[in-house]
Amino acid sequence: MAATAASTMSAAAAVTRRINAALRVDATSGDVAAGADGQNGRRSPVAKRVNDGGGGKDDVWVAVDEKDVCGARGGDGAARPPLFRTYKVKGSILHPYRFLILARLIAIVAFFAWRIRHKNRDGAWLWTMSMAGDVWFGFSWVLNQLPKLSPIKRVPDIAALADRHSGDLPGVDVFVTTVDPVDEPILYTVNSILSILAADYPVDRYACYLSDDGGTLVHYEAMVEVAKFAELWVPFCRKHCVEPRSPENYFAMKTQAYKGGVPGELMSDHRRVRREYEEFKVRIDSLSSTIRQRSDVYNAKHAGENATWMADGTHWPGTWFEPADNHQRGKHAGIVQVLLNHPSCKPRLGLAASAENPVDFSGVDVRLPMLVYISREKRPGYNHQKKAGAMNVMLRVSALLSNAPFVINFDGDHYVNNSQAFRAPMCFMLDGRGRGGENTAFVQFPQRFDDVDPTDRYANHNRVFFDGTMLSLNGLQGPSYLGTGTMFRRVALYGVEPPRWGAAASQIKAMDIANKFGSSTSFVGTMLDGANQERSITPLAVLDESVAGDLAALTACAYEDGTSWGRDVGWVYNIATEDVVTGFRMHRQGWRSVYASMAPAAFRGTAPINLTERLYQILRWSGGSLEMFFSHSNALLAGRRLHPLQRVAYLNMSTYPIVTVFIFFYNLFPVMWLISEQYYIQRPFGEYLLYLVAVIAMIHVIGMFEVKWAGITLLDWCRNEQFYMIGSTGVYPTAVLYMALKLVTGKGIYFRLTSKQTAASSGDKFADLYTVRWVPLLIPTIVIMVVNVAAVGVAVGKAAAWGPLTEPGWLAVLGMVFNVWILVLLYPFALGVMGQWGKRPAVLFVAMAMAVAAVAAMYVAFGAPYQAELSGVAASLGKAAAASLTGPSG
Ligand SMILES: O=c1ccn([C@@H]2O[C@H](COP(=O)(O)OP(=O)(O)O[C@H]3O[C@H](CO)[C@@H](O)[C@H](O)[C@H]3O)[C@@H](O)[C@H]2O)c(=O)[nH]1
Numbered sequence: 059m060a061a062t063a064a065s066t067m068s069a070a071a072a073v074t075r076r077i078n079a080a081l082r083v084d085a086t087s088g089d090v091a092a093g094a095d096g097q098n099g100r101r102s103p104v105a106k107r108v109n110d111g112g113g114g115k116d117d118v119w120v121a122v123d124e125k126d127v128c129g130a131r132g133g134d135g136a137a138r139p140p141l142f143r144t145y146k147v148k149g150s151i152l153h154p155y156r157f158l159i160l161a162r163l164i165a166i167v168a169f170f171a172w173r174i175r176h177k178n179r180d181g182a183w184l185w186t187m188s189m190a191g192d193v194w195f196g197f198s199w200v201l202n203q204l205p206k207l208s209p210i211k212r213v214p215d216i217a218a219l220a221d222r223h224s225g226d227l228p229g230v231d232v233f234v235t236t237v238d239p240v241d242e243p244i245l246y247t248v249n250s251i252l253s254i255l256a257a258d259y260p261v262d263r264y265a266c267y268l269s270d271d272g273g274t275l276v277h278y279e280a281m282v283e284v285a286k287f288a289e290l291w292v293p294f295c296r297k298h299c300v301e302p303r304s305p306e307n308y309f310a311m312k313t314q315a316y317k318g319g320v321p322g323e324l325m326s327d328h329r330r331v332r333r334e335y336e337e338f339k340v341r342i343d344s345l346s347s348t349i350r351q352r353s354d355v356y357n358a359k360h361a362g363e364n365a366t367w368m369a370d371g372t373h374w375p376g377t378w379f380e381p382a383d384n385h386q387r388g389k390h391a392g393i394v395q396v397l398l399n400h401p402s403c404k405p406r407l408g409l410a411a412s413a414e415n416p417v418d419f420s421g422v423d424v425r426l427p428m429l430v431y432i433s434r435e436k437r438p439g440y441n442h443q444k445k446a447g448a449m450n451v452m453l454r455v456s457a458l459l460s461n462a463p464f465v466i467n468f469d470g471d472h473y474v475n476n477s478q479a480f481r482a483p484m485c486f487m488l489d490g491r492g493r494g495g496e497n498t499a500f501v502q503f504p505q506r507f508d509d510v511d512p513t514d515r516y517a518n519h520n521r522v523f524f525d526g527t528m529l530s531l532n533g534l535q536g537p538s539y540l541g542t543g544t545m546f547r548r549v550a551l552y553g554v555e556p557p558r559w560g561a562a563a564s565q566i567k568a569m570d571i572a573n574k575f576g577s578s579t580s581f582v583g584t585m586l587d588g589a590n591q592e593r594s595i596t597p598l599a600v601l602d603e604s605v606a607g608d609l610a611a612l613t614a615c616a617y618e619d620g621t622s623w624g625r626d627v628g629w630v631y632n633i634a635t636e637d638v639v640t641g642f643r644m645h646r647q648g649w650r651s652v653y654a655s656m657a658p659a660a661f662r663g664t665a666p667i668n669l670t671e672r673l674y675q676i677l678r679w680s681g682g683s684l685e686m687f688f689s690h691s692n693a694l695l696a697g698r699r700l701h702p703l704q705r706v707a708y709l710n711m712s713t714y715p716i717v718t719v720f721i722f723f724y725n726l727f728p729v730m731w732l733i734s735e736q737y738y739i740q741r742p743f744g745e746y747l748l749y750l751v752a753v754i755a756m757i758h759v760i761g762m763f764e765v766k767w768a769g770i771t772l773l774d775w776c777r778n779e780q781f782y783m784i785g786s787t788g789v790y791p792t793a794v795l796y797m798a799l800k801l802v803t804g805k806g807i808y809f810r811l812t813s814k815q816t817a818a819s820s821g822d823k824f825a826d827l828y829t830v831r832w833v834p835l836l837i838p839t840i841v842i843m844v845v846n847v848a849a850v851g852v853a854v855g856k857a858a859a860w861g862p863l864t865e866p867g868w869l870a871v872l873g874m875v876f877n878v879w880i881l882v883l884l885y886p887f888a889l890g891v892m893g894q895w896g897k898r899p900a901v902l903f904v905a906m907a908m909a910v911a912a913v914a915a916m917y918v919a920f921g922a923p924y925q926a927e928l929s930g931v932a933a934s935l936g937k938a939a940a941a942s943l944t945g946p947s948g
Pocket residue numbers: 235236237238242269271443444445448468469470471539540541542634635636637638675810811812813
């Protein structure tokens with residue numbers, strides 16, 4: 059947005075700015091801040107903020123904290139402008155929205171009353187069951203709707219942060235997790251790390267940690283390569299203010315507005331860096347074979363050995379290609395390696411262009427932040443607690459090495475998309491007003507996905523789910539699955555209670571330290587410091603023997619034995635969705651949190667585009683939610699510190715799969731009128747239909763309102779509806795079944811790593827979209843499709859037998875509408891299970907038409923009783939319609 063303004067600036071100003079860019083926020087690259095006017099963010103903060111209104115032109119949102127902004131010049135003359143802005147939905151939209159919710163509530167209650175007064179006597183069991191279903195539909199809708207009554211949006215003001223905290227931003231420890239260089243392509247991981255190293259945050263105030271749960275040398279050496287390539291990449295990003303700072307994504311972009319200060323040098327620098335990046339990628343790709351060849355050479359020299367060798371001619375302490383004792387998956391030593399040491403506090407300018415350095419970095423700070431590789435110890439017989447376990451090890455190791463008061467986490471396949479992304483949460487953590495400040499335990503940004511799926515079949519669900527529901531949580535941070543991209547306050551992770559850090563210090567002192575946090579006195583010694591957000595990171599001078607010993611102790615499996623880790627301290631264990639429960643523990647203690655957004659999106663990542671992978675992912679999420687309900691993290695058990703609406707939000711989130719059991723049976727119901735034509739669900743049918751249509755129409759209109767402020771398109775919303783139905787017909791009921799089994803047998807859900815092989819490992823980026831992995835999880839949905847196709851066939855048969863203009867024929871067609879509706883919702887699923895054929899949807903339509911024709915012909919030939927038996931149609935109508943009473947409640 060500011061590109062043209064910036065490019066006309068004088069060269070001298072550009073150089074100053076370049077240096078500044080590394081040291082303080084650069085207004086031209088802070089999209090969230092107002093458009094730059096060439097003043098490098100030095101306009102009066104108040105004037106600027108009054109002008110821009112934060113969200114820009116907006117016909118949905120209005121600022122709620124105008125008073126704070128205008129009153130920012132306090133009596134003592136010191137300006138304390140707010141660091142973030144809060145917006146609420148305009149009254150002209152909000153009031154009709156709320157009115158509709160009320161109207162629907164009344165309609166639902168009236169509908170129940172009507173149904174009870176007109177109890178159906180022919181099919182009492184069916185009537186009772188459908189009543190139970192409808193009551194649950196209504197109840198879960200209320201749970202879902204209540205927290206959304208006052209939608210709020212918060213936007214960080216990065217320019218204001220720069221004004222107020224230019225030299226004293228708090229420290230941040232950035233954690234990245236990965237397990238397998240193949241399942242989670244290593245190219246994503248290196249890009250993730252590079253985007254972090256190049257972020258626009260004071261280099262001496264943050265550190266980056268990679269946890270490699272596979273313990274592979276490939277990951278370690280990839281980090282060595284990253285550290286080398288970063289020397290070119292990071293200054294390049296600073297010099298030209300490029301976005302995003304993940305090279306793969308940057309180079310994939312077609313055109314870009316220039317935001318740096320030396321547009322004349324971009325072309326040649328870009329070409330040069332791009333070539334280096336291509337070479338870097340080749341080295342990353344061949345790491346595995348390089349290491350193998352090297353190991354073969356060494357092993358040949360040391361007869362009888364089958365080790366994996368590091369470049370310096372020593373054994374790799376982690377896992378080997380040929381598994382050996384203490385060098386195999388699930389059984390190896392812990393490793394901590396500092397790849398880039400913590401930089402000095404003073405800027406170090408780079409070299410001028412020369413033969414060896416074609417890129418001129420003479421005006422650019424070339425320091426790099428700290429980079430550490432960690433692989434925790436693995437031993438058989440221990441439950442390693444997946445990601446949560448890895449996070450807790452990182453929390454301890456980082457305490458010793460950098461001990462930043464804030465930590466932020468990324469999955470290996472996510473990257474920093476907006477270089478201001480680490481500054482943005484600070485706007486909330488450091489703002490003293492109401493929601494912000496010391497009581498804020500974590501700040502979360504919506505998870506965005508690269509549009510990896512050309513048809514957007516499955517990936518959009520997340521976007522709608524998170525933005526469409528969470529954004530609106532009354533300004534509350536609701537429960538979520540966003541383990542990645544959330545910035546936490548370290549003390550909150552230690553289980554310390556709010557509100558005040560001063561009090562927290564005495565809390566820590568009063569705690570039964572060793573029993574709670576484990577036996578490392580070095581670690582415990584860091585705890586007080588780690589809570590102090592004014593403290594800057596003081597690097598350890600040398601990693602001497604004693605530090606190495608401490609680190610080994612902290613990464614050991616046995617460290618947590620008999621402690622509170624995984625329960626009251628650190629990320630919570632024994633649940634498939636550790637992130638939700640960990641956030642819940644903080645909320646329950648009375649911590650606050652913020653859900654915020656910025657533009658461009660702070661972080662991006664990948665979502666599986668393969669149908670089966672995606673279904674397993676939501677199986678884990680929904681299973682985790684139910685586990686939460688049946689655990690000590692049940693929202694009903696939380697004390698009074700939990701905000702009432704937040705409690706409702708957590709209840710909704712931990713029970714949402716249950717409703718789909720009813721949806722599942724409703725969708726299956728047409729089977730009834732394939733075998734018999736006996737069932738009435740409710741009479742008089744006309745009135746019943748009227749209620750249903752009203753209730754269904756209203757939920758869709760309410761949904762339209764939410765679409766308006768969630769910043770999503772109508773197509774997104776339709777995809778969401780479709781994916782919700784796909785989940786409701788297979789995954790969610792399965793999760794309920796799992797939960798029931800777990801309650802009986804005590805065995806939990808296996809946390810299956812979400813595999814994302816596609817883009818990196820094959821030529822066709824979308825190959826995975828067209829791969830069917832047959833699993834039992836697909837069966838229920840297929841059955842429902844078959845039943846509904848057959849039902850359509852019977853309806854066509856009826857219409858043909860009676861003539862479409864007769865009453866029975868007409869009702870048959872009407873019934874069919876609902877079957878077709880279900881089929882439309884399941885359409886992406888149908889394409890998914892067709893595999894390669896899914897590229898040609900026409901095939902699906904032909905096959906369906908043939909199936910329908912066949913069933914219709916069979917009905918006419920053998921089935922048609924030629925009597926006025928319409929009940930089947932009626933029943934099918936009612937059931938299918940009721941299925942969408944709640945819509946995607948997520
Ligand atoms: O033993 C393990 C298993 C997983 N991971 C890492 O955990 C992350 C999440 O695992 P993944 O299989 O990719 O799950 P997703 O469904 O893609 O992740 C979402 O859902 C998880 C559970 O709610 C959250 O933890 C994640 O942050 C969120 O992105 C990845 O970085 C993994 O490398 C480990 O470090 N160790």
